[in-house]
Amino acid sequence: MKSKLLFVLWVVFSVVFMACATTRGSTSGEETIVCFGDSLTSGYSATVVGKDDKSKAWPAFLQNKVNIPVINAGVGGDNTAQGLARVKKDVLSKNPRIVIIFLGGNDYIQRIHPDTTKNNLQKIIDMVNDGRRKIYITSFYGPDWFDEVKDMYNTLASSNNIELIDLPFFGEIRAKKELMADELHPNAKGCEIMADYFFKALKPYLEANNLLK
Numbered sequence: 741m742k743s744k745l746l747f748v749l750w751v752v753f754s755v756v757f758m759a760c761a762t763t764r765g766s767t768s769g770e771e772t773i774v775c776f777g778d779s780l781t782s783g784y785s786a787t788v789v790g791k792d793d794k795s796k797a798w799p800a801f802l803q804n805k806v807n808i809p810v811i812n813a814g815v816g817g818d819n820t821a822q823g824l825a826r827v828k829k830d831v832l833s834k835n836p837r838i839v840i841i842f843l844g845g846n847d848y849i850q851r852i853h854p855d856t857t858k859n860n861l862q863k864i865i866d867m868v869n870d871g872r873r874k875i876y877i878t879s880f881y882g883p884d885w886f887d888e889v890k891d892m893y894n895t896l897a898s899s900n901n902i903e904l905i906d907l908p909f910f911g912e913i914r915a916k917k918e919l920m921a922d923e924l925h926p927n928a929k930g931c932e933i934m935a936d937y938f939f940k941a942l943k944p945y946l947e948a949n950n951l952l953k
Contacts, residue, residue, distance in 0.1 A: 771808045771951075773942075774831050775799040776823065776864075777842035780880075781814025785921035786928045792816060796928035801935030806946060807953050811836070819846040820860035827867045838945070839868050840905070840938065842878040844893075845924075854888050858896065865900050874945055875902040878938075905941040907934070 775781050775798075783797025784790075794800060794812045803810040813830040815822070823843045831839060841864060847857040861877070869875055879893030897904035912933075913919050919930035926934060946952050 772834055772836045773799075773802070773806065773808060773810045773838040773840065774813050774834050774836040775802070775810065775840045775842065776827075776831055777814040777840075777878075778818040778823070778846055779814065779816035779925060780845060780934075781812060781842050782816050783812070783814070783931065784816045785925040786931050789921055793928075796931055798931045798934040798938060801932045802938055802942075805935075805939050805953060806942075806951055808837070808951055814842075817846060818843065819850055819852060820844060820857050820864070821852075824860050824864050824867075827864055831868055836873065838874045838876070838942070840876045840878060840942075841865070841868070842880075844889075845880060848889065854892055857889075858892050861892075861896055862900075865896065865902065869900065869902070875900075876905050876941060877902055878905040878907050880907045903941065903945075905938060907937050 779785075779792075781797060781799060783793045783795070783800070786796040787793040792814075794814075797812055797814065799810045799812040799814070811834055813834075815826070815830075818826075820843050841861065843861065843864070844857055847854075847860075865875065865877070877893055877897055879890070893904060893906075896902075913926055913930050914923075916930075919926055919933065921927040921930075943952070
C-alpha cells in the first residue's frame with residue numbers, strides 16, 4: 741500500500757514538473773528584441789513618402805545581423821504618453837529579452853515639457869524592467885535642443901542602470917540629403933546606417949550571449 745502511494749505521488753510530481761517546464765518553455769517571446777518607438781522606428785517614408793515600410797526600417801536591417809527575432813513596435817506620431825499606453829500590448833506581451841526604447845522626438849515637436857517626457861520614459865522603463873531584461877534607451881537631438889533635454893537621457897540611463905544609445909541622428913544622417921526622405925525621416929539607406937549604430941551598441945551583449953549570426 742505504501743509503495744503504491746509513493747508511486748502515485750511520484751506520478752503527480754512528474755506531471756506537475758513537466759507542466760511547469762512546458763510553461764516555461766512556451767514563452768517563445770523570451771528570445772526576441774523589441775524596438776519600441778515612433779515613426780523613426782516604424783520606417784515612415786523609408787521607401788514611399790508618407791507610408792510606413794517596416795521591411796526597410798532600421799529594425800529590419802538589425803534583424804540581418806542577429807539570430808533572434810527583431811520586433812518592430814514603432815508607431816508613427818507617438819509621443820511618450822502614447823507609448824506608455826501601449827507598453828503592455830506591444831512590449832510586455834512579447835516577453836522580450838532585449839528592449840530598445842526610442843521615444844521623445846514627438847514630445848519635442850509638440851513642445852511637451854521635458855519633465856513630462858522624462859516622467860513618461862521613467863514609467864516605461866519601470867514597466868519593462870523586470871530585473872533580467874537588457875534595456876537600452878536612445879537619445880537623439882539636434883543642436884537646437886536645450887541642455888535639459890540632452891541630459892535627460894543620460895540621467896535616465898544612469899539612474900536606472902540601463903544602456904544609453906547616443907544616436908547622432910540629426911547630425912551625421914540628417915546632414916546628408918541622400919539619406920533622408922524628408923526633413924525628419926531617413927530613407928532606406930539612412931535606416932540602414934541607423935541600424936549600424938544600434939548594432940554597434942548591442943554587439944557586446946549579443947556576442948556575450950551568442951546571439952549574433
